[in-house]
Amino acid sequence: KNQVEQSPQSLIILEGKNCTLQCNYTVSPFSNLRWYKQDTGRGPVSLTIMTFSENTKSNGRYTATLDADTKQSSLHITASQLSDSASYICVGTDSGGGADGLTFGKGTHLIIQP
Amino acid sequence: NAGVTQTPKFQVLKTGQSMTLQCAQDMNHEYMSWYRQDPGMGLRLIHYSVGAGITDQGEVPNGYNVSRSTTEDFPLRLLSAAPSQTSVYFCASNQGLGVGEQFFGPGTRLTVL
Numbered sequence: 001k002n003q004v005e006q007s008p009q010s011l012i013i014l015e016g017k018n019c020t021l022q023c024n025y026t027v028s029p030f031s032n033l034r035w036y037k038q039d040t041g042r043g044p045v046s047l048t049i050m051t052f053s054e055n056t057k058s059n060g061r062y063t064a065t066l067d068a069d070t071k072q073s074s075l076h077i078t079a080s081q082l083s084d085s086a087s088y089i090c091v092g093t094d095s096g097g098g099a100d101g102l103t104f105g106k107g108t109h110l111i112i113q114p
Numbered sequence: 115n116a117g118v119t120q121t122p123k124f125q126v127l128k129t130g131q132s133m134t135l136q137c138a139q140d141m142n143h144e145y146m147s148w149y150r151q152d153p154g155m156g157l158r159l160i161h162y163s164v165g166a167g168i169t170d171q172g173e174v175p176n177g178y179n180v181s182r183s184t185t186e187d188f189p190l191r192l193l194s195a196a197p198s199q200t201s202v203y204f205c206a207s208n209q210g211l212g213v214g215e216q217f218f219g220p221g222t223r224l225t226v227l
Binding site: 004031032034041042043044045046049089093094095100101102103104105106107 | 118147154156157158162172204212213214215216217218219220
């Protein structure tokens with residue numbers, strides 16, 4: 001069964017600091033790895049989508065990495081801002097053709113303190 | 115573009131009542147899906163559709179019905195609400211199955227008493 005595990009469950013950092021969120025996935029056959037940002041009370045918003053051949057992808061201050069050998073991904077946030085307070089969800093996509101192929105992690109709840 | 119819209123934003127039901135959660139998208143996406151989000155759990159797929167007239171079950175379909183008469187609309191029906199269906203429901207759309215950016219609606223927070 002496909003699985004996506006995220007760590008830490010929650011994280012508190014000071015405004016301006018950097019942080020890295022981790023994701024371990026077991027998704028087969030692997031198609032892509034996604035990161036979403038979900039603000040409180042809102043729907044998830046796509047940050048990055050990485051395929052097998054992509055090691056790094058950036059979206060502003062967000063940089064995602066993918067190591068297909070170890071089946072790990074990370075999301076690095078640079079110079080955090082108060083607006084970065086949100087849940088960050090890692091999603092593995094398989095190409096097996098069943099349902100929508102998406103396996104969602106439980107998310108990391110990030111709080112940025114002034 | 116409005117993207118993906120959902121109504122209502124909040125709803126309270128009594129056990130046994132039925133209701134329909136509305137979802138619409140204006141991006142001409144073929145693929146639409148419904149998820150529920152519960153505390154401490156990842157998003158779980160309820161039903162999905164790969165095009166008008168075609169629907170299929172996801173991970174947690176019991177107690178829910180869907181139909182897809184047009185590309186734009188994908189309503190979710192609760193047949194006889196139960197307290198276990200208290201959750202936040204999200205509709206999403208994307209261009210294809212597991213490919214391309216996925217767009218989510220703002221969600222419907224449902225409480226069943």
